[in-house]
Amino acid sequence: MSNNLYRVQAGPEGYLPPAAASMGVVLPEKGEAIVEGEITLVDEAMKEIGKKLLTAKNPVFFPGPQILWAWKEGVAERARAIKELAEVVGARIIPMPDYRPKYPMINPAIEINPNHPNLTIWHNKIDVCVFVGVHCHFANVALKIIRGGTDCYTIALCGEAGHEDAMISLRDVDLAVIQKLTAVVAELKEVMVHD
Amino acid sequence: MIDQKVVSPEYLFFEAPREEMFITGSEAVKEAVKRANVDMAISYPITPQSESMHLVGDLFRDGYLRDYYRGESEFAVMSAVAGAAMGGVRAFTATGGPGTLRAFEAFSTWAGARLPIVCAFMTRGINSPLSIQPDTIEMAFMLDTGIIVIHVETAQELYDAILKSFIIAEKTDVHVPVGVFVDGFFVTHTRDKIKVPSDDIKLPPYNPYSAPVPVMDMENVPIRHMRDPFVMKSNFISYACHASWQQEILAAVERSRKHIQHYFGSLIEAENQDAEILIVASGTAVSQSREAVELARAEGINVGLVKIKSIRPFPTKEIKELSSNAKYVIVPEFNRVGWLAREIKASINESDKVISSPKVFGGMTMPPELILDEIRRCSK
Numbered sequence: 001m002s003n004n005l006y007r008v009q010a011g012p013e014g015y016l017p018p019a020a021a022s023m024g025v026v027l028p029e030k031g032e033a034i035v036e037g038e039i040t041l042v043d044e045a046m047k048e049i050g051k052k053l054l055t056a057k058n059p060v061f062f063p064g065p066q067i068l069w070a071w072k073e074g075v076a077e078r079a080r081a082i083k084e085l086a087e088v089v090g091a092r093i094i095p096m097p098d099y100r101p102k103y104p105m106i107n108p109a110i111e112i113n114p115n116h117p118n119l120t121i122w123h124n125k126i127d128v129c130v131f132v133g134v135h136c137h138f139a140n141v142a143l144k145i146i147r148g149g150t151d152c153y154t155i156a157l158c159g160e161a162g163h164e165d166a167m168i169s170l171r172d173v174d175l176a177v178i179q180k181l182t183a184v185v186a187e188l189k190e191v192m193v194h195d
Numbered sequence: 196m197i198d199q200k201v202v203s204p205e206y207l208f209f210e211a212p213r214e215e216m217f218i219t220g221s222e223a224v225k226e227a228v229k230r231a232n233v234d235m236a237i238s239y240p241i242t243p244q245s246e247s248m249h250l251v252g253d254l255f256r257d258g259y260l261r262d263y264y265r266g267e268s269e270f271a272v273m274s275a276v277a278g279a280a281m282g283g284v285r286a287f288t289a290t291g292g293p294g295t296l297r298a299f300e301a302f303s304t305w306a307g308a309r310l311p312i313v314c315a316f317m318t319r320g321i322n323s324p325l326s327i328q329p330d331t332i333e334m335a336f337m338l339d340t341g342i343i344v345i346h347v348e349t350a351q352e353l354y355d356a357i358l359k360s361f362i363i364a365e366k367t368d369v370h371v372p373v374g375v376f377v378d379g380f381f382v383t384h385t386r387d388k389i390k391v392p393s394d395d396i397k398l399p400p401y402n403p404y405s406a407p408v409p410v411m412d413m414e415n416v417p418i419r420h421m422r423d424p425f426v427m428k429s430n431f432i433s434y435a436c437h438a439s440w441q442q443e444i445l446a447a448v449e450r451s452r453k454h455i456q457h458y459f460g461s462l463i464e465a466e467n468q469d470a471e472i473l474i475v476a477s478g479t480a481v482s483q484s485r486e487a488v489e490l491a492r493a494e495g496i497n498v499g500l501v502k503i504k505s506i507r508p509f510p511t512k513e514i515k516e517l518s519s520n521a522k523y524v525i526v527p528e529f530n531r532v533g534w535l536a537r538e539i540k541a542s543i544n545e546s547d548k549v550i551s552s553p554k555v556f557g558g559m560t561m562p563p564e565l566i567l568d569e570i571r572r573c574s575k
Contacts, residue, residue: 016438021446026453027368071415072404099409101433115436136367136407137309140446141439148435160367160405164446 008037008167010154011147019144020164027162027171034162034169042170046181049130049155049168050188056128056153059091062112065098066159067133074175081178082132082157088186091130094120099138117142118149131166132157132173140165157181197258199397201232204362208355208458211392220382223350223389224289224315225250227357228259231313232397234284235262239272241294242327243379244317248289269294273301273314280310283403283410285361288312291379292319295333299340305372306341306444309408311364311401312372313357318478318529319379320557328558329380331478334506335534341444343373343451344507345459346477351389352504353377359458361398367405368450376506378479378529407447448508455505462510463503465517470499472573473521475514475539477503480527480561487527487566496574503535511542523573524549527566531556 006023021027025037033045040048053059063082070076086093096112106113108120121129129152131139136158143154143165156163157178162171170177202211207230218226224247228236236255238248255263261284266272269290279286290298295316305312318333320326337344345360347353353375360373377383403410455462467488474484481502491498501517503510518524518539526536526549536551543549550573553565 016435019439019442019446019449021449022442027450065409069415116432118435119432135409137370137443138408140407140443141436144439144442145432145435148439160407162368 006037008147008164010151010167012150013148015148017144017148019140025164027164028169030172033171034164036167037164045168045170046184047188049181050185052128052153052155052168053089053091053130053185054189054192058124058126059089059128059130060124060126061086061091061093061130061132062096062134063093063132064096064134064139066135068095068097078175078178081175081182085178085182085185088182088189094124096134099135112142114138114142117146121146121150121152126152128153128155130155130157131163133159136160136163139163196261199230199232199395201399202396204359204398207392207396207398208359211396213390213392215388215390217386217388218350219246219384219386220350220353220377221247221250221384223354224357225254226389226391226394227354228287229254229394230392230397231287231358231361232285232400233260233287234401235276235279236260236287237264237266237272237275237279238288239266239269239290239294241269241291243319243383244289244291244294244315247315247317247383251287269298270301273298273305276312277301277305277308277310280305280312281308281411283401283412285365285401286312287314289315289317291317292327292333293322296321296336299336302337302340302342302372302374307440309370309406309444309447310372311361311370311406313360313364314372314374315353315357316374316376317379317383318376326558329378330530330556330558331376331378331528332530332532332556334376335530335532337374338507338534341371341448342507343369343371343448343505344376345373345504346376346506347382347504348478348481348502350382350387353382354389354391356459358398361401363451363454363458365401366451366454367407369447369454370407371444371447371451376478381479452508455508459504462505462508463501463513463517465499465501467497467499468501468517469520470497471520471522472497472525472570473499473501473518473523474525474527474566474570475501475503475518475535476527477506477535478529480529483561483563484527484566486563487570490563490567491570496570498570506535506538509538509542514539514542515544518543518548522548525566525569525573526551527553527561529555529561
């Protein structure tokens with residue numbers, strides 16, 4: 001497939017799909033977002049995130065170590081804001097407390113493990129997932145495996161530069177961005193209820 | 196520690212007033228590290244690199260580095276530098292030739308662990324047979340280790356590339372090691388005029404907490420000793436994780452393109468690129484090619500020159516476009532295997548127009564007339 005035609009969409013994409021960056025998908029610049037491999041405005045991406053979450057049968061947030069532990073100032077506030085967002089959506093939360101491989105098995109009903117992201121997704125029949133507070137390298141590895149082996153729609157809220165391997169990703173996500181996203185989702189929910 | 200003012204990379208690279216110095220390539224390394232806010236440098240001597248890391252040791256004595264020591268071998272040095280980087284500090288070292296080969300396993304480990312180490316490789320012959328003389332064959336071995344490979348032509352570029360490489364290596368979306376390759380002796384042991392800003396300014400410190408992997412920090416979560424690769428069990432998902440991990444390293448190198456373009460201006464430089472005969476080169480082979488182009492023009496032969504600055508990521512798209520109108524692409528190199536010609540052949544549609552010659556190695560110099568001979572043959 002030509003690099004220019006490559007789209008980052010829900011799978012299952014196959015045995016060993018490529019990393020999106022190697023297929024010509026580039027990360028958004030500051031003030032931009034990425035939706036299915038294409039650069040978009042942040043507001044549009046937020047609305048798309050809202051639609052995906054609110055129409056999902058089983059949306060699940062996967063908070064990582066950077067937001068599960070109050071390791072520096074401001075993290076607890078962001079964690080509370082994410083919890084509030086998940087509550088607005090009506091999503092479940094499965095923690096990703098660290099990246100140590102857990103053998104012989106993790107319990108995918110309790111937590112996602114980067115070794116077993118697709119097992120966790122399969123086990124829970126998750127159709128839309130949100131990664132937040134996951135270190136970028138581990139997020140990309142897991143997001144790509146999810147795309148390869150499941151039909152789950154992936155969303156990454158990234159505090160750094162964003163993720164090409166997610167179907168939708170915001171970058172530079174701080175407390176204000178989370179709160180804005182929550183407001184966008186709440187407003188969309190209101191409209192959908194009345195429709 | 197010496198008191199230096201922290202300035203933005205943009206100011207240090209592009210705006211700060213510069214003074215001219217007449218120094219060797221090895222001394223240019225010292226001047227770069229002096230302004231790089233390096234926490235830790237570890238050395239092991241090997242010609243032609245020895246002088247540069249000796250001078251970095253002088254910087255430690257003078258208070259520009261927090262820590263410095265001499266390791267017991269190149270493998271030990273590269274392993275120790277990995278430990279320093281995992282601990283969250285900015286680390287620098289240099290090696291070359293057989294030293295590169297002795298430490299070879301470590302470079303893939305650096306990339307696999309996404310360590311933003313900057314290493315200067317001062318190239319020389321590998322022991323087949325023993326030579327300490329200029330040769331870039333070690334670059335052929337290094338191309339698939341997962342590190343970013345920059346090839347500089349001059350001492351000025353060596354100075355600038357080391358500083359810029361720290362900033363590129365430490366970008367969250369990149370965060371893999373950068374090898375700054377320079378042709379041993381031709382640059383390291385010759386004196387040249389280079390322009391540097393005042394030594395009372397330095398780069399901002401490295402922030403390990405913006406890394407794409409957790410810093411090895413026992414005070415902060417997740418508390419762990421190693422970033423375990425997923426190879427510990429034999430099952431599909433472990434293999435899938437390992438494969439995806441490898442892909443992610445290559446993806447990180449891909450993401451460095453835009454940062455290289457920003458800080459280096461481009462991955463390549465081209466002049467008279469519409470000519471039917473194009474010389475494509477990297478390192479000091481560019482200097483020899485420039486001389487050959489002048490000689491050819493004096494004879495009325497129209498020749499273009501493309502200088503490749505970034506070997507990994509390779510400027511595939513740029514080379515494909517630039518060579519599309521050329522009838523011949525001449526690739527002069529200082530090594531036996533012609534690794535750059537192989538890269539170019541793999542990048543373009545009509546690979547038979549790539550001429551992997553002249554190749555000079557074992558310490559021999561490359562008279563511009565050798566390149567001119569190829570140009571003359573192509574112009575007939």
